[in-house]
Amino acid sequence: MNHQEYVKNKMPLVVIDAGLKVGYRFIDTAQVYGNEEAIGRILQTVLPEHGLKREDIWITSKLAPANAGMKEARTSIEKSLKNLKIEYIDLLLIHWPGSSLKSENPKNKLLREESWKVMCEMMEEGKLKSIGVSNFEICHLEELKNKSEIIPAVNQVEYHPHFHQDDLVKYCRKNNIHFQAYSSLGSPTYRQQLSEEVVVKDLAKKYNVEIPVLLLGFAYCQGISVLPRTTSSEHVASNFKVTELTISQEDIDRLLALTTEHKTCWDPRVVV
Structure with missing residues (x-):
């Protein structure tokens, strides 16, 4: 097995196993990461070894920008469920306010709204326990707020001492949106x-x-x-x-x- 094969097939198992042993109960993945299928396969093996069940862990995944929109969103989320080998995702995020279109294309707004509508529907169906967003600015959050009665549970964004978006943090707290940091x-x-x-x-x-x-x-x-x-x-x-x-x-x-x-x-x- 070469290094690339090891990272793809072995390393995720080692890391997930070590994490569960230490006490982690939260796994964050995304459609664009390309590892949902590996995570699903690994969890079927390691959860019983740690005396854990599906409901003992929290799984977050994210809708890829290329899958934004009514049809693509539902199809890709169903595929994520299949890849992860689970009946529900604890938290699904819109990964990016844009899509496969250029950033300045006004259709991005429509695709965001369609994706959110699909996610709301799938939450009602029990396939998603909660829904949120990632990399959303206040303007993007305000749009969703004006279009849907369901407010994002989470906004996952870059946050560290050299990039702490104080206004965005305050906005999320005021609107009961949990602020979650990546790239700490x-x-x-x-x-x-x-x-x-x-x-x-x-x-x-x-x-x-x-x-x-x-x-x-x-x-x-x-x-x-x-x-x-x-x-x-x-x-x-x-x-x-x-x-x-x-x-x-x-x-x-x-x-x-x-x-x-x-x-x-x-x-x-x-x-x-």
């Missing part, structure tokens, strides 16, 4: 710069934790859930230490006061 450590190409931030290094030393744990704690200690991503079973265990970390509000404010702004992932602000 920065993207792989920006991780080093974020780790070298003086305040970050000082606080990691103060709280006697590794820098990744401190960065996860920046969101976690504000009541913002985090999505640590790794292919290492060792990092699975070390990242879980954030659940034991309490950062003072004073130190959270020091991180919020950083003036550097750098978005490391795709930017939804250009999507109409």
Whole structure:
């Protein structure tokens, strides 16, 4: 088995098994990640080994931009259920406010509305327990709010000391939308710069934790859930230490006061 085959076939099993052993009960995936089928197969094997049932874990997946729209959304969600080998998804998110169309195409708005309608219907059918969005700006959230009585349960966005969208956080809290952070450590190409931030290094030393744990704690200690991503079973265990970390509000404010702004992932602000 070459390295690529190992990562595809073996690594997910090792990481999921290690995560369940440590105490993780939440798995985040997406149609565009291409690993739903592997996760479904692995969970059928490892859940019984840990004495767990389907209802003991939470699975989030995301509707791919290319699958936006009435017909495509339903067909792809049904496929996700089949790939994951489950009867329901705990939380399904619209992955991106855009679609396969250009960001400035006004049809994106219509496709968002159609996708949301399908997801609402599938929630009523019991195939989705809850629904939400990812990478949505306030303008996108306001559109949904004006078109549907069902408010997104979650908005999953990039969030770290060099990109903390304070207005968006406040909006979500005011509207009872759970704010969830991804890329808490920065993207792989920006991780080093974020780790070298003086305040970050000082606080990691103060709280006697590794820098990744401190960065996860920046969101976690504000009541913002985090999505640590790794292919290492060792990092699975070390990242879980954030659940034991309490950062003072004073130190959270020091991180919020950083003036550097750098978005490391795709930017939804250009999507109409």
